[in-house]
Amino acid sequence: MTMTFTRAIGIVCGKIIDGIVGALALSRIHPNVLTFLGLLINTWAAFLFAAGSFRWAALVVIGAGLFDMVDGRVARETNRVTRFGGFFDSVLDRYSDLALYMGLLVYYASINRFFYIVLTAIVMTGSVMVSYTRARAECTIPKCKVGFLERPERVVLIIIGALFDRMAPVLWVIAVLSNLTVIHRMIYTWQEAKRLEEAQLRAVREPTSMKAAG
Numbered sequence: 607m608t609m610t611f612t613r614a615i616g617i618v619c620g621k622i623i624d625g626i627v628g629a630l631a632l633s634r635i636h637p638n639v640l641t642f643l644g645l646l647i648n649t650w651a652a653f654l655f656a657a658g659s660f661r662w663a664a665l666v667v668i669g670a671g672l673f674d675m676v677d678g679r680v681a682r683e684t685n686r687v688t689r690f691g692g693f694f695d696s697v698l699d700r701y702s703d704l705a706l707y708m709g710l711l712v713y714y715a716s717i718n719r720f721f722y723i724v725l726t727a728i729v730m731t732g733s734v735m736v737s738y739t740r741a742r743a744e745c746t747i748p749k750c751k752v753g754f755l756e757r758p759e760r761v762v763l764i765i766i767g768a769l770f771d772r773m774a775p776v777l778w779v780i781a782v783l784s785n786l787t788v789i790h791r792m793i794y795t796w797q798e799a800k801r802l803e804e805a806q807l808r809a810v811r812e813p814t815s816m817k818a819a820g
Contacts, residue, residue: 637686638691641691642698644674644677644698645702648667651664653709655712660769667764674699703733704734707726707729710722736753736784736788743791746799747799753790760780
């Protein structure tokens with residue numbers, strides 16, 4: 607079977623990441639430190655966005671993404687997977703997202719583009735609500751991973767917008783799709799919660815009906 611170009615790139619990138627994970631595991635660096643470094647790098651990218659250096663910001667975000675990819679794998683390689691680690695990673699991911707959008711807010715404010723300030727604020731709200739609806743839904747139902755626009759997709763879109771000077775259309779896409787994802791998760795949670803409640807009700811009724819029949 608012939609190997610496609612994209613598959614070859616995937617294999618090479620996978621081997622590079624495996625090598626990085628192996629080296630970090632040998633260094634015994636704590637996975638939470640890697641998570642924190644990712645936040646610091648994203649904060650650097652936020653300053654670059656605020657200064658209008660979008661392409662440099664995109665490259666820095668790519669670098670921060672490397673830490674996002676390896677921290678969990680390093681935790682597994684070094685047997686340091688903890689409940690707190692997952693919580694810590696999730697919280698710092700939110701800060702990283704918001705830092706990038708804050709950089710864009712500062713940039714649009716500096717050039718007096720009021721409309722794009724509002725649009726970025728809508729993007730910030732949608733991005734936070736995507737994460738919140740999943741976290742809150744999973745207090746009610748087992749899983750809620752439906753919807754297209756999760757964090758990896760948002761980060762990729764931000765990188766594309768910054769690299770190719772198409773940030774305005776990218777913000778529109780994130781604003782629309784993130785809020786559609788929130789609506790999708792609300793509908794899904796309603797359906798699943800209703801299904802679980804009906805199943806519980808049936809479980810309560812069945813013993814009663816059996817007793818009555820007996």
